[in-house]
Amino acid sequence: MTSESAATADAMNSVGEACTDMKREYDQCFNRWFAEKFLKGDCSGDPCTDLFKRYQQCVQKAIKEKEIPIEGLEFMGHGKEKPESSS
């Protein structure tokens, strides 16, 4: 049993080294919203939108620089009422 298997996603690094701090700040905001609002049926007022935008811009840049083959995402960031794709 390794300690890595119990590591938290929010304590991990970003694919872009420069994005890790932004990622962790966003993750903390999201985890709080997810546990205290979303799972309790409260979808109002997502407080993490700005944090996510900054973090996402950084990650998008890192993905392009590392030529990681991501397809089919429009990097829309947080959003509501996104058109539902077939699943």
Place this chain on the structure above:
Amino acid sequence: MRVWSSEHVFGHPWDTVIKAAMRKYPNPMNPSVVGVDVLERSVDSRGRLHSHRLLSTEWGLPGLVRAILGTSRTLTYIREHSIVDPVGKKMELCSTNITLTNWVSVSERLVYTPHPEDPGRTVLTQEAVITVKGISLGSYLESLMANTISSNAKKVLIAWGGWLPPADHTHMWPPP
């Protein structure tokens, strides 16, 4: 092609398990995750949360396997899509590798639902499909990878015990 599947029951209600699942890397296929990023996140018209994540992993394949595959690269990338339905109490994750695709395809699906007979427990079903392409030792490698996945899954599920409180229904446990 090799298919691996498993079912596990957690001694905790669905909400508790999902909160822990979102905070840790929930993929028992590969505990050697070195990076996690959220690419996109949104709530759909049915109130379900969609997340697209990029996972950077060290596969931890044995050196012999890497030699056969002919690659010295050990860092691979996986793309994951998860859907959390807080009303229907279902979390589903699907992931697939997006590198090394000329050699191997590993797709997996995890579903967390409340236990049908006990809302204090949660069922996780996992399945993985592994296909090694274009080499004569394909079947052997698929078997090796399936065994690695199964063994890793057991280790991660044991490690989960450290994330969830003892399943003692006589004690109240505050949420994290």
